[in-house]
Amino acid sequence: MISVTPVEHGAETPMRDAWGQNLVDLGGEFSSLVVLDGDLANSTKADVFAKALPERFFEMGIAEQNMLGVAAGFATVGFVPWVSTFAAFLAKRALDQIRVVIAQPGLNVKMCGSYSGILTGKTGKTHISVEDIAVFRCMPGVVTIAPADDLELRGAMRAMMHDDRPTYLRLTRDPGPTIFPADYEFAIGQAALLRDGGDIGIISTGVETIRALDAARQLAADGVEASVLHVPTIKPLDVEAVVAVAEKTGAIVTAEDHSILGGLGGAVAECLAEHRPTRMRRIGIRDVYGESAPNDAMLEKYRLSSRHIADAARALLGAGAGIGARA
Numbered sequence: 001m002i003s004v005t006p007v008e009h010g011a012e013t014p015m016r017d018a019w020g021q022n023l024v025d026l027g028g029e030f031s032s033l034v035v036l037d038g039d040l041a042n043s044t045k046a047d048v049f050a051k052a053l054p055e056r057f058f059e060m061g062i063a064e065q066n067m068l069g070v071a072a073g074f075a076t077v078g079f080v081p082w083v084s085t086f087a088a089f090l091a092k093r094a095l096d097q098i099r100v101v102i103a104q105p106g107l108n109v110k111m112c113g114s115y116s117g118i119l120t121g122k123t124g125k126t127h128i129s130v131e132d133i134a135v136f137r138c139m140p141g142v143v144t145i146a147p148a149d150d151l152e153l154r155g156a157m158r159a160m161m162h163d164d165r166p167t168y169l170r171l172t173r174d175p176g177p178t179i180f181p182a183d184y185e186f187a188i189g190q191a192a193l194l195r196d197g198g199d200i201g202i203i204s205t206g207v208e209t210i211r212a213l214d215a216a217r218q219l220a221a222d223g224v225e226a227s228v229l230h231v232p233t234i235k236p237l238d239v240e241a242v243v244a245v246a247e248k249t250g251a252i253v254t255a256e257d258h259s260i261l262g263g264l265g266g267a268v269a270e271c272l273a274e275h276r277p278t279r280m281r282r283i284g285i286r287d288v289y290g291e292s293a294p295n296d297a298m299l300e301k302y303r304l305s306s307r308h309i310a311d312a313a314r315a316l317l318g319a320g321a322g323i324g325a326r327a
Contacts, residue, residue: 001241010178018150020045087113117257134262155186197225
């Protein structure tokens, strides 16, 4: 775990735009990098790479299973394939191919799931993926990463190029504020403590960390000091960091734009059950499918907003009566 002071009022950049441009930058450094797209390049922004390095871009069409098989083939002859499609298609349509020809032999394939979570631009429930972290997290040998902003994404992508394990990278669609400073150094398996407080710990991943920080500010206005631990790598999990926050606060709220089953909340609960039993609440999708609506309405309906994170913390602490209490 490292301690990081988040940036206030950082510029807003769509993660998919940063992903596309950073692929071009990495492609200029690594001649082994190739990109395979599932007929979604204009949405995922893989088209930025296609325009810059067309000889290393392969349009595979609406054939996700075949695309992952081709990616495995590229990996066996020394290339580092980056697969681009929506998270919903990657984690479900191509799952058997991923399991058999990529995960089991441990091939160096980078699987990039765009449009993850519930904020997918009104694409509807068929395109909403809130199970993808669980799918990849339970697959032996597959690293699972969910960055919080464009700067952390760039660091994660560079780290992925220097790591030869199969990796799932979770990407979001819409703009979000940059919260990490320019000198932040991402490392696979390392969590970042963004706020240090002794009353309660908020452990979050992906873009939900932006809302977790806002929830901590709301709690501070009530006199409740919350630690905020950002976990960009759900697998391998930074067990020491999770346990340290639990030891300090005695109460944990997890927050993620994903099902509460099998995602970050499950990982933290499993970790603490083994190492430091702690009172918990999980913020996430509660075993339902998503719908189409504006982002704010979706965050409210599925109780993922910063207000809901703060309310869960207050409830865990006894609506004020138990503030500062330890388990």
